[in-house]
Amino acid sequence: MDKKRSWTGEHFHLFLLCIIITPIIISGCGQRYLARSTFKEANDFFSQGSYEASLSRYEEIIEKYPREGDRVLFDMGVIYSHPGNAQKDYRRSLDCFQRLIKDYPGSAYRQESEIMVFNINNVIFKDKVIAEQQSQIEALQQDVESRGDEISSMHANIEALGKEVKSKEDEIAGKENEITRLKKEIVLIQQGPADKLLIEKKERRMTLFSKGKVIKTYNIALGENPDGPKERQGDNKTPEGTYTIDSRNRDSRYHLSLHISYPNEEDKRRAKKLGVSPGGDIMIHGIMNGYSWIGNNHTASDWTKGCIAVTDEEIEEIDKLVPDGTVVEITP
Numbered sequence: 001m002d003k004k005r006s007w008t009g010e011h012f013h014l015f016l017l018c019i020i021i022t023p024i025i026i027s028g029c030g031q032r033y034l035a036r037s038t039f040k041e042a043n044d045f046f047s048q049g050s051y052e053a054s055l056s057r058y059e060e061i062i063e064k065y066p067r068e069g070d071r072v073l074f075d076m077g078v079i080y081s082h083p084g085n086a087q088k089d090y091r092r093s094l095d096c097f098q099r100l101i102k103d104y105p106g107s108a109y110r111q112e113s114e115i116m117v118f119n120i121n122n123v124i125f126k127d128k129v130i131a132e133q134q135s136q137i138e139a140l141q142q143d144v145e146s147r148g149d150e151i152s153s154m155h156a157n158i159e160a161l162g163k164e165v166k167s168k169e170d171e172i173a174g175k176e177n178e179i180t181r182l183k184k185e186i187v188l189i190q191q192g193p194a195d196k197l198l199i200e201k202k203e204r205r206m207t208l209f210s211k212g213k214v215i216k217t218y219n220i221a222l223g224e225n226p227d228g229p230k231e232r233q234g235d236n237k238t239p240e241g242t243y244t245i246d247s248r249n250r251d252s253r254y255h256l257s258l259h260i261s262y263p264n265e266e267d268k269r270r271a272k273k274l275g276v277s278p279g280g281d282i283m284i285h286g287i288m289n290g291y292s293w294i295g296n297n298h299t300a301s302d303w304t305k306g307c308i309a310v311t312d313e314e315i316e317e318i319d320k321l322v323p324d325g326t327v328v329e330i331t332p
Contacts, residue, residue, distance in 0.1 A: 038064070042075075051085045070107035073100040077113065081120055090124050194322045197245075197284075199308055199330040201226055201238060204299065206284075206308060208321055215321060218314050219299045223306035228332075230262065230306055232271060233279030238306050241266060243328040245284075248319065255286030255312045256319055260328050283307045286315035 042057035055076060062072040077096030080089050097113040097120070104110065194208040194215055201222055208215040222238040223230075229240035239262045247259040263271065263278040271278035285307055287298055292312045303309070310318065 051079050070100050070104035070109050074109040090120050197328045218310050221299050221309040222302045223304050226302050232276035236305055240330050245324050245326045256315045257283040257285035286312040
């Protein structure tokens with residue numbers, strides 16, 4: 001028997017058993033037909049839906065004809081559990097079938113009685129569970145109704161709990177992603193710290209090295225006028241040459257920034273020759289505060305004033321991996 005059937009399924013199965021067994025009551029199974037008027041009267045009452053009257057006649061029969069007790073107990077058990085009986089009593093029905101099994105071990109009705117006992121027990125169990133749940137629901141409803149001003153807040157709590165339940169899978173997925181990210185970060189930290197940054201302007205790529213081995217590579221955005229080395233203040237070019245990370249600003253307008261030691265001596269000589277200021281404030285930084293939602297899409301165009309830009313998440317990672325003094329090589 002499938003123990004995972006629904007409550008409705010258990011009742012339907014019991015209903016089918018009763019429909020199958022009903023003709024046995026009416027016909028007397030053909031093999032044990034009793035020509036007694038009381039027995040026929042009991043069957044007639046049952047057929048008419050007069051279940052109390054039918055049970056009363058069966059009780060008379062079992063007193064007068066104890067040898068027919070198994071037949072009578074079986075019929076009474078069916079009547080007590082019959083779907084059409086508004087006064088059905090599963091406990092009494094079980095008593096009838098169990099008494100038949102115990103007192104009449106060789107009865108032809110034994111196997112059917114055992115099946116009925118199994119199904120009725122299932123129905124009783126399901127009814128008990130449903131009754132308990134219904135009782136809890138009614139208690140909660142009464143509690144809600146009795147609280148007056150608290151009804152709105154309770155409904156809000158219920159709604160919040162529902163949303164919380166629905167978000168659990170997303171939360172779990174988020175935790176798994178966070179664990180994956182932290183594992184990668186741990187690996188990076190173990191490989192670091194970086195001792196060199198290579199910024200390749202043409203490829204829009206920045207690579208972190210440690211002892212000659214690549215730690216991590218990032219896509220970058222450059223100054224609005226990216227071609228060629230920076231010559232003067234305000235030309236929106238990203239420098240080319242060898243520098244170091246000489247400071248950092250964790251309160252930057254661009255989330256977080258690492259300062260590059262531009263201008264170097266060569267940059268200063270070139271600017272002096274041109275009679276201009278070489279400029280400064282060249283950074284590796286994140287996205288402007290308030291726009292972090294842009295994420296990787298920021299690399300679709302060069303948008304800085306000469307700095308090297310990555311995402312906020314990436315600059316936080318770089319900040320942990322790149323100490324002050326790290327060499328920065330910027331190539332065309």
